[in-house]
Amino acid sequence: MMKYGYVLSLLSVSVFAQQPESGRLEKDTIQLNEVTVRGYETNRPLVETAASVNVLSGKELTQRFGTPALVPALNTLPGVRMDERSPGSYRLSIRGSLIRSPFGVRNVKIYWNELPLTDAGGTTYLNALDVRAIGRVEVIKGPAGSLYGAGTGGTVLLSGPGSGTTAREYSNQAEISALVGSYGLQGQNYSIQTGKNNAALSLNYGHLQSDGYRQQSRMYRDNLSLNGTFAVNSKQTISVMGLYSDLAYQTPGGLNATQFRANPRQARPSTPAVPGSVAQGAAIYQRTGYLGFSHQYRWNDRIQNTTVVYTSLTDFANPFITNYEKRTDQGVGGRTVTRWQVVEEGVPTQLVFGGEWQQNFTVDRNYGNRAGQPDTLQADDELRASQSVLFAQLEATLPLGIIATAGLSRNEVAYRFTRFSVQPVIGQLRGFEPVWLPRVALLKKLGEFISVFASVSTGYSAPTIQEVRPSEGTFNPALEPERGTNLEAAVRGQLSRFQFDVAVYQFKLRQTIVRRSVESGAEYFINAGATDQKGVETQLAYRLVVPKASNFWQTVRLWNSTTVTNYRFRNYQQGTADVSGNRVTGVPPLVTVSGLDAETRVGLYAHLTHQFIDKFPLDDANTVKSDIIRLLNATVGYRKTFAKRWVVEAYVSGDNLLDQTYSLGYDLNAFGGRYYNAAPRRNFTGGLKLGVRW
Template sequence: MKYSLFFLLLLLPFLTLAQGQLQGKITDAQTRQPLAGAAIGIMGAATGTLSDANGNFTLGFSGPTDSILVSLVGYKTQRLPVSGNFLQIWLEPLTRTLPEVVVRGYETNQPLLKTAGSIGLLTLRELQRFNENSLVPALNTLPGVRMEERATASYRISIRGSSLRAPFGVRNVKIYLNDIPLVEANGTLPLNLIDAATIGRVEVLKGPAGSVYGAGTGGTILLETVKPELNESSVSLQGMAGSLGLQKYVVTASAGMEKGGLLVRYDKQILDGYREQSAMNREVVLLSGNLRPTEKQTFSFHTYYSKLYYELPGALTNEQFNENPRQARELNKDQHASINLNGLNIGLSHQYTFNQNWSNSTSVFGVFSFLDHPFTTDYERNTNQAFGGRTKTTYQTSFGSINTRFSLGGEAQRSFVNSRHYQNQKGAAGNLNFDDEVTAQQGFVFAQTDADLPWEFTATLGGSVSALQYELNRLSDVTQTNIGKQERSFEPQFSPRIALVKLLSEKVAMHGSISSGFSPPTEAEIRPSDGSFNTRLQPERGTNYELGFRGSALKDKLVFDVAGFWFLLQETIVSRTTGNGTVVFQNAGATKQQGLETSLSYEILNDKNRAVSGLKIWSNAALNHFRFQNYKQNDTDYSDNKLAGTPAQTVTAGLDLETRAGFYLHITTNFTSEIPLNDANTVYADSYFVAGARTGFRKTIFQQLQAEIYGGVENATDKKYSLGNDLNGFGNRYFNAAPGRNFYGGLQLQWVFKSN
């Protein structure tokens, strides 16, 4: 099938015929991402040009010149001497975040103001507002995003009401780590293997993004690990301690050079936990870096090894929760229910710019993990491996005065799981119940074009075709061996997206989009822990309509982002828990998910010369109306009921204060309305309001030693609430208590060695 993607656009010419020519590339000095739309001009002349989607530019000039001026909204303007025929230019971001900050979502590398779609952004500055032991508090500040922690290090992510059904791990949301897919062989995403402090940037694309990222109706999360500073080498030590037996130790060494960089980091975190049977122990080693041997190509790599152990306390009934929220379910304690996981994630990517028009980025990855899990119902030992790759070729051209960009690419992976289920005899493996080999092959191809149309419009049109196949080979069970194979294939699905942005002024833009998504069941849903193979479970399909506007006002002090959406999901997959504790899945007709999301921030002060150098207030909110449609279970009709697990309102607000002397203070509050916990809407988790804060002092000593001492409090209101809920729990066991008031403090020392 061929899809012809073509847009016409008109751009006022700004180039002049030239006798000399200068080429170069413009890159963000912190993220190492190319910057599109930067203005490059000859000092004292009217000659100028703009960088393309890959950060490249060609500047012609008719006479001698010794310097150029480079500027981009949200970055520091630079005046640079001209030496040679090629310049590598690194732009430093301004201290405050403007709507024009460049984002990578939808593979455009465009300013957020010119991006059609709802994107939540967390930079290193926002991530460091919290204790960095978990991404939960930071992600929960984004409107429309809800991250739950059912047990210590057991995470689930919901984007606009999707993705709440995984028994463990994250599903229905695509996650990329340094542009490389982060995936577990069973189809879920092992987000708990990642130490939050190793992440330096997060972008959340809300709603279907199948035109570029393939299957998935929930959304896409782009993670970047921390990177070494340019022309700087450092060694740092960090120690943290706190309530609930918290201990954390971090050692980091990094080197940043013009031609590349390298970072090595070791993290160890220990936690006794708030509840009984909720201890955690995690060790993480990260090796990442990049190499730029020539101006045209960049190699990037990461190796991420994690060793994780955490206990599972189990959900409580409402009576147990009210009596003592710290208790664990007796069966979980008797069976020593826990997760014991060793994982290795390896990724390698290569970016190459052939010329001003053509470029390519290609990545390959491998995932290897071993799981040893005593659950309440059985004892699982799994060996997983997955291999895959992703490639994208971009072509930028002009038809006369019309500029257009095209992207074509694909992603594929093959995974294999050897899953053995034994009887659980109080935390020890007993007799074998069954031994399975599960192979999954999935992939998609995509095409996208975007263009800057006349009258300040930018349009995007794209689509992907996705396919998936599972094969189950049951080697043995209690009674027999070589039982045979079963297969489940899903027909290729086309997921289109069309989007349009209109700049109303230099500071304000409107955007609208229509997109569809396809989300097949994961292996954990096709083959739950009871050993059955569900051939009736159908993939989810959804269509999203969205309209929003964003921008800044009052000399960029006020920043706003508002979006409304209407999402219709067919064949919604819901979960329920059987009497023996097994989580099983079924399709539930359709859901209609409508919502309004807002983000507002106001920068009261931003002057490094004043005693109080920075002061900002902000607030994010989401209003949701999520309902089942055409959903019947036996003789019970749940149509028009609220979607389980989703609050109708969430509001987060905060204050950020910084002083010239180095003192800082971050305050965050969160309100979440009541949450239905079953499809019948007969049980609800109460609404809650919680607050937290982090304060500290940073100081540079002897020009090379940077010291920071910090401390904070979480759940300062000591509110009793359930952050992670078991939906449709059997025996009315729904509630997993969040920690009460707790404190933490730490010290970080960093030795910095500057290079010329």
């Protein structure tokens, strides 16, 4: 208890979201009252937003850490955990356990420039994105079904550089960069942004590759993204967004404790019964194309509509220990949102309403794996997924600084499964009853820079396609959706140089979906009782200096982000054993991240980040726990502007400077105790950037 008391006495922090950058060469600001939040379609300052929301700017995504990846940046936020078991293999959890996510992103809804990136089957190819092409990340924590559909974890809104600006506000600029690092890390990035009159265009190409720390963990990714905005007239704006990603990464597999202690760099070895990762060429090969269109129409000063449509195609191949999976995902969908300022005077009232529809068609074939090559056909399946959401939200600004919000949505999900590799061919339909999800929130401003809020929201998360048809190869029509209710209260604000955000919540989840695995490592999923999830999330930041043009120190800021949780199983069965009362698998009781950011007038800057992760259970029985993790990262750089248009930047960054052997991503409830995926020991990255504006 002593260590928790000490941490809570510090409370906590983070860098509060900063405004979206109009260009990469622009500086960020950190004024809380200037941070505009897009979540729940409020477009209000953060201090007037009745929800737990964190924002990361482009600088926080690409400057604080030397390696261009979402993982370290997102892990600075309270309540957010992102894993990378091997380079390119992402897992993301918001206020929840990873027992449902052996890999990938589940139970979190993600949007890219207002387009749904999470498909109708619940799959998000987040690793297809290059962080260098992202200008802003906004994380909404807790159930957001009243506006964003099914999901009990949270919602992530991603925006490209310059997103939300008009063509006239775009600056003409270009940037090239290169980096090298330990374990064969290297990459390049090229971007150009231009705007003239009523048209603007942003193009970004990035390449990244690594030999990996472990055996069988090489990775490469090529990413091309395009964002074009065209003002048709004073009322209409059309945008086009395109993405192509070619990603490949090897998967070394989990180790048991003995193997991990003896040689953490080895891949999963072969046994007399099952071949290992190297022998089977275990890897992921993923090509993703995404094309979306957005149309914004401003009827008048009070009513405007944004409608987006998209199509996507992913070609996926996964030579695994026991089989070789080939999958093709084709997705299509759209979303429309209308914002209506119903009342402008007296009690200003805004109504937001709209809908979202998605459909996915998946062809999934499993073959035998003969040393990394597909062999005999084992299963030939087709899956169709459809998902629809209708939503409405009313927000009123009442007297005495009170803002009231009430939202409601109707959610419907259905899957159709057909297996052609058996006779007779029989299709199976799994439909879920439509669910209504309400959310109510009340916020009170205490002066200009401080507010308190409370909210009640409901969550609903249908099984994803990868859960009703997992790698174990069977179709499970009996798997039920998760359902839950979240109660939350928070206070946030700014007192001179001090910023704070403290939130407490209790989330009760029923029909919890959990992962089980067989000896080969293939997984399947079951519903196993309920969980009671209580948490405290705090953020604090203190500016040691006030920026002035004449000062040598332009920015010196201390910050900390802390998450304290008490997640417990309720009415929870593991086979014949009742594990009710145990801690929920994969959730640390304490995570605290602290940092120091400094920038000078001459262009020198430095970032220091320390992360502490307490022990947490790796199995539902709580018989095995992780090691305590302490990570130290430092980045030092120099950025200088010449002739008012040229910008040169150089930096060096060190990660895991305490040289700890640890696992950044455990395989929870793993068969045979193969929990561990070793992360790199002490490593370094250096890079150069050159930018020009005209």
